[in-house]
Amino acid sequence: MSEAPSVVLVTGVSRFLGGHLAARLAADPSIERVLGVDTTPPSREMRRRMGRAEFVRVDIRNPLIGKVISTAKVDTVVHASLSGNPGASGGRSMMMEMNVIGTMQLLAACQRSETVRRLVVKSTSAVYGASRRDPATFTETTEPKAIPPGGYAKDAVEIEGYVRSFSRRRPDIPVTTLRFVNLIGPRIDTSFVRYFSLPVVPVVLGYDARVQLLHEEDAVAVLERAAAQDLPGVFNVGGAGVLMLSQAIRRAGRLSLPIPQPAVPLVGRFTRRARLVDFSPEQMRLLNFGRVVDTTKLRTEFGFTPRWTTVQAFDDFVAGRNLRPVIDPATWGRAQDAALAVARALPSGA
Numbered sequence: 216m217s218e219a220p221s222v223v224l225v226t227g228v229s230r231f232l233g234g235h236l237a238a239r240l241a242a243d244p245s246i247e248r249v250l251g252v253d254t255t256p257p258s259r260e261m262r263r264r265m266g267r268a269e270f271v272r273v274d275i276r277n278p279l280i281g282k283v284i285s286t287a288k289v290d291t292v293v294h295a296s297l298s299g300n301p302g303a304s305g306g307r308s309m310m311m312e313m314n315v316i317g318t319m320q321l322l323a324a325c326q327r328s329e330t331v332r333r334l335v336v337k338s339t340s341a342v343y344g345a346s347r348r349d350p351a352t353f354t355e356t357t358e359p360k361a362i363p364p365g366g367y368a369k370d371a372v373e374i375e376g377y378v379r380s381f382s383r384r385r386p387d388i389p390v391t392t393l394r395f396v397n398l399i400g401p402r403i404d405t406s407f408v409r410y411f412s413l414p415v416v417p418v419v420l421g422y423d424a425r426v427q428l429l430h431e432e433d434a435v436a437v438l439e440r441a442a443a444q445d446l447p448g449v450f451n452v453g454g455a456g457v458l459m460l461s462q463a464i465r466r467a468g469r470l471s472l473p474i475p476q477p478a479v480p481l482v483g484r485f486t487r488r489a490r491l492v493d494f495s496p497e498q499m500r501l502l503n504f505g506r507v508v509d510t511t512k513l514r515t516e517f518g519f520t521p522r523w524t525t526v527q528a529f530d531d532f533v534a535g536r537n538l539r540p541v542i543d544p545a546t547w548g549r550a551q552d553a554a555l556a557v558a559r560a561l562p563s564g565a
Contacts, residue, residue, distance in 0.1 A: 217389075217445030220291035220333065222248045224284060226275055226321065227296025228268075229253040231403045232337065234261040235435045236295060240442060241268035250287055252280070253296065254313075275317040281324035284331065291333040292325055293442050294318065297374065298367070314370040322381045325388070335391045335441040336378050340451060340508050341368035342394065345500040352509040355394070355449045368497040375449075389447035393437060396453035396508060399528055400431030401535020408532065409492040411467045414541045417482050418460060420473040424505030425457045430528035433521040440519055450517050451508035454525040460502065467533050468540030476503075 223240050227233035228251030237251040238261075249268040251257070256270060273279050275296070284292070297314050318336075325331045343353045346361035363369045375392060382390050397407045407428070410416065429452060437452050464471045474482050479499055487493045514520050523531065 218290075218332070219245055220442060221246065222250070222287055222289045222330075223291045223293065223442055224250045224252060224287070224289045225268075225293045225295055226252055226317075227294075227298075228265070228270060229255045229257045229261070230296070230298070231431060232398075232434055232438065233293075233295040234265060235431075236293060236438045236442070237268040238264040238266060239435060239439045241266045248287065250283065250289065252283065275321045276312065278320065278324070280321055281327060284324050284328050288330045289328070290330050291335070291442055292321070292331055293335040293337075293438060294321060295335075295337045295438060297337050297339070297371065310367070311370055314367070315373050318374045319377055322377055326381060326385055332388060333391075333442070333445060334378075334381075334388055335438065336374070336393070337438065338375055338392050338394045339367065339371045340394045340396045340453070340506060341497060341501075342371045342375060343506060343508070344368065345497065345504045345506050347504055349504060349506065352507045353451065354509045355451055355512055363497050366497050389445040391441045391446050392449045393441060394449065394451050394508065395434060396427045396429050396451075396506075398431055398434050399428045399532045401532055403431040403434075406492055406498060408536075411463060411469065411529075411532070412536065412538065413486075413491060414469060415472045416464050416467075416469045417472045417474050417479075417486070418464070419479055419499075419503050420475050422460075422503045424460045424502055425507055426460055426463055426505060426525070427453045427457050427507045428525045428528045429453050429521060430523035430531065433523055433528075436522075437513075437517075437519050440517070446517050448512075448516065450513045451510050452513055452519075452521075453508050453510055454521045454523055454528050455510070456525045457505075457507055458525055458529060460505070463529055466529060467538050469538075470541050 223246060225233050225237045228237050234257050237249055240246055241249045250271055251268050252271045252273050254274045271283055273283055298310055325334055344359040344361040344363045348360040363372055378390060378392055398405050399407055483499055
């Protein structure tokens with residue numbers, strides 16, 4: 216039988232997941248102490264939410280993290296700081312360094328620790344890649360058809376390799392790896408949130424990807440459960456059902472802008488430089504082919520069923536962000552009809 220945590224350390228508390236998880240854990244009177252670490256302090260509002268959780272300003276790339284763990288006698292570590300947002304991490308190079316080097320240093324500290332007895336790692340379903348040869352759904356044992364060549368997905372593949380090595384060296388420490396699909400909600404800031412908030416949403420001409428999402432509250436809840444019990448293994452985490460990309464854009468009241476495949480990298484660079492949305496190449500491939508994961512193991516072995524389906528999570532994002540149609544649907548329909556009428560009236564070959 217697994218022991219309840221006494222002293223929990225959460226990484227990445229200046230961001231949504233880490234901060235809200237620390238707040239949830241701090242509200243549990245059975246947990247003696249909660250430490251939240253990050254390179255930058257949480258916002259004033261987040262610090263208020265975190266209650267009695269203690270903030271420790273430390274870079275997990277620094278061996279000092281080992282001293283924090285040993286001094287506080289940490290027994291549960293939740294590594295929630297893995298980032299797929301280069302803009303929030305100081306650029307792609309810094310993001311890779313924080314993700315990979317930071318995880319290596321944290322794992323080394325856990326390996327040396329005499330008190331750590333549970334490790335939870337936030338990962339991503341991006342480890343499966345995205346290609347035209349993908350299966351309808353990915354289970355936890357499905358091998359990717361195309362290995363992610365770079366960015367956050369490549370970071371996550373490397374990190375999971377280091378986590379497996381850690382498990383072999385410390386088989387006495389149960390390790391839970393959670394592969395999240397794209398997160399969305401009224402408060403969290405992600406690439407997908409920014410993408411669907413654009414008034415005109417670029418899509419790849421000729422493709423209509425399947426989108427699977429996880430509500431921000433479900434993401435915090437699944438991390439909380441993993442921190443509280445020994446639930447070793449790898450688990451896909453996503454809401455039930457899917458949305459077609461075109462359906463999602465319509466539900467958000469946005470307009471789609473089909474982009475020919477050769478122009479996609481150019482559009483990606485433009486939106487990144489304009490600081491509208493920072494989409495990496497693997498995320499652009501996701502918009503081509505989509506990706507859906509099987510969550511049977513999450514429900515049956517982990518014992519968690521997301522409260523929100525993909526559609527419900529998306530609709531809560533739209534309502535919470537107060538998104539309004541860019542153009543009245545009736546007006547947009549009349550404009551499309553007029554354009555089609557003009558096109559039909561043009562002489563053949565014009």
